[in-house]
Amino acid sequence: MKRTGFLYDQRYLLHDTGPYHPERAERLQAIYQGIEEAGLLPRLVRINARPAEMKWVEAVHAETYIRRFEEVCLSGHRTLDCEDNQMCRETYETAFLAVGGVLEAGRMIMAGELDNAFCAVRPPGHHAETAEAMGFCYFNNVAILARYLQKEWNIKHIGIIDFDVHHGNGTQHIFEKDPSVFYYSIHQHPSFAYPGTGREFEQGSGDGYGFTKNSPMLPGQSDEEYQRIIEQDMLPAFEPFAPEVIIVSTGFDAHKDDDMADMRLTTEGFAWIMREIVKLAEHHSNGRLISVLEGGYALDRLPELAADHVRILLEA
Amino acid sequence: MFVSRSMNEKVITVAKETALLEAQDLMNEHNIRHLPVVDADNCLVGIVTDRDIRSALPHNLAKGKADPQERKKYAHIKVEEYMTAKPATISPEHTLQDALLMFQKKQVGAFPVVDRDNRLKGIISVRDLLRAFVNVLGIGEPGTLLCVLVEEKVGQLKRIVDVITEEKISCGSVLVARYFEKNKRAVFTYLLTNNVMRVKQKLRDLGFEILDPMQWYMDQLPKAE
Numbered sequence: 001m002k003r004t005g006f007l008y009d010q011r012y013l014l015h016d017t018g019p020y021h022p023e024r025a026e027r028l029q030a031i032y033q034g035i036e037e038a039g040l041l042p043r044l045v046r047i048n049a050r051p052a053e054m055k056w057v058e059a060v061h062a063e064t065y066i067r068r069f070e071e072v073c074l075s076g077h078r079t080l081d082c083e084d085n086q087m088c089r090e091t092y093e094t095a096f097l098a099v100g101g102v103l104e105a106g107r108m109i110m111a112g113e114l115d116n117a118f119c120a121v122r123p124p125g126h127h128a129e130t131a132e133a134m135g136f137c138y139f140n141n142v143a144i145l146a147r148y149l150q151k152e153w154n155i156k157h158i159g160i161i162d163f164d165v166h167h168g169n170g171t172q173h174i175f176e177k178d179p180s181v182f183y184y185s186i187h188q189h190p191s192f193a194y195p196g197t198g199r200e201f202e203q204g205s206g207d208g209y210g211f212t213k214n215s216p217m218l219p220g221q222s223d224e225e226y227q228r229i230i231e232q233d234m235l236p237a238f239e240p241f242a243p244e245v246i247i248v249s250t251g252f253d254a255h256k257d258d259d260m261a262d263m264r265l266t267t268e269g270f271a272w273i274m275r276e277i278v279k280l281a282e283h284h285s286n287g288r289l290i291s292v293l294e295g296g297y298a299l300d301r302l303p304e305l306a307a308d309h310v311r312i313l314l315e316a
Numbered sequence: 317m318f319v320s321r322s323m324n325e326k327v328i329t330v331a332k333e334t335a336l337l338e339a340q341d342l343m344n345e346h347n348i349r350h351l352p353v354v355d356a357d358n359c360l361v362g363i364v365t366d367r368d369i370r371s372a373l374p375h376n377l378a379k380g381k382a383d384p385q386e387r388k389k390y391a392h393i394k395v396e397e398y399m400t401a402k403p404a405t406i407s408p409e410h411t412l413q414d415a416l417l418m419f420q421k422k423q424v425g426a427f428p429v430v431d432r433d434n435r436l437k438g439i440i441s442v443r444d445l446l447r448a449f450v451n452v453l454g455i456g457e458p459g460t461l462l463c464v465l466v467e468e469k470v471g472q473l474k475r476i477v478d479v480i481t482e483e484k485i486s487c488g489s490v491l492v493a494r495y496f497e498k499n500k501r502a503v504f505t506y507l508l509t510n511n512v513m514r515v516k517q518k519l520r521d522l523g524f525e526i527l528d529p530m531q532w533y534m535d536q537l538p539k540a541e
Contacts, residue, residue: 082508191317191411192529193460194459199414200414219529259513259516
């Protein structure tokens with residue numbers, strides 16, 4: 001059995017997006033409840049969230065953006081940059097706690113205290129650009145983690161796998177020129193789903209050309225097509241790169257019962273994907289894997305999806 | 317919305333052994349500028365364009381004004397010497413938006429359309445795309461495309477727009493199209509948001525059907541002529 005870390009903090013519920021927003025506190029409560037009711041909590045190592053140091057957030061985000069976020073948030077405005085990004089006064093602080101918790105997971109894994117981890121955080125991060133909030137995301141949690149691992153732990157090859165149903169535009173753009181970070185995203189085709197990027201020909205630029213790979217999926221496809229793409233495209237793509245650590249942008253919104261998009265993955269399909277990613281981490285990264293929550297809005301499905309996810313990490 | 321629905325399936329092709337002058341004649345005859353080069357199994361091996369041919373021949377021959385005597389001197393040149401081998405291709409399952417962006421990136425005038433086995437299924441040119449995109453607007457901003465099926469009667473669009481407005485969502489574009497079922501219209505709203513769950517639910521509550529995206533085909537749109 002692996003030493004699997006679990007990041008969850010009541011304070012992640014404080015980011016209040018208003019009464020009708022899909023990215024809501026109940027998502028995390030459903031995830032926690034699913035893991036608890038599956039009897040998995042005693043087997044997990046709890047990770048304590050604390051606010052991230054400013055220097056790590058600044059490793060990805062523009063100082064002017066961070067200051068603007070703080071000002072807009074603390075002055076009581078309900079949105080940042082776009083109507084999608086609903087906030088409350090606690091949002092800025094919660095975003096720092098999310099990043100801080102994820103970095104702590106990274107530290108514990110690099111220090112050998114954990115083998116892998118699941119970070120159930122809010123707000124999510126993969127749409128956040130260096131100087132713009134987008135798609136419910138303020139700070140790019142996984143991008144900041146990758147920069148932390150590079151700078152603090154001298155990691156030369158970081159693999160990021162993003163299976164949220166939406167393309168992680170922020171993560172892609174932050175690393176598109178960086179050949180030391182391989183970003184692979186599988187998502188609903190951008191002609192149909194937010195944010196409209198992530199086409200196959202987006203492959204990075206400059207020195208980073210070839211270190212970004214996108215697999216857009218046509219709406220309605222399910223387990224079989226995901227399996228085909230992962231086996232024939234994703235797993236071979238990581239072979240020559242040999243990541244030392246794998247970061248996963250985990251979104252559960254490609255589930256067939258999730259109304260946010262139109263993919264038809266089953267709960268078992270998600271488990272299969274995660275098992276493959278875990279095997280990939282065993283093969284290349286000595287099992288080092290940090291999964292960070294992005295989307296997933298079907299409250300009835302999140303408990304089972306989260307429980308499976310964590311069980312697979314434990315039994316890797 | 318897919319390449320398969322807008323490509324030209326009746327493709328004029330040549331073999332790599334075909335004489336370049338013969339390829340030129342084919343282009344003139346059919347008023348086209350791209351000839352996919354295929355092998356005996358109809359697998360794509362290259363593409364030859366009117367530009368390739370012009371670069372290979374002296375000016376008067378390129379213009380087609382040479383006498384038969386002069387043509388003979390160039391009759392030995394084969395297509396394969398001037399074609400682009402392994403050209404950029406597109407698959408029938410790609411969308412027209414993919415094709416649009418690929419044209420911009422690759423700076424070519426046409427893509428051979430090939431299946432997973434590299435067999436030629438058609439060709440799609442900028443001209444085909446322009447025709448298809450006359451009615452399509454705004455995909456540059458982040459957003460989500462919804463297709464709402466409505467009864468063909470007055471005031472339907474307003475009800476949809478009212479819901480979108482209530483949800484404080486900006487519209488990138490709205491396209492109203494004929495649907496293959498009689499007395500129905502498909503309303504394509506490109507919403508500049510990630511947050512579509514509530515707007516979808518509200519529309520369903522009003523009795524609208526949210527169409528499965530895979531049911532959207534350009535040939536269901538009104539014909540241009």
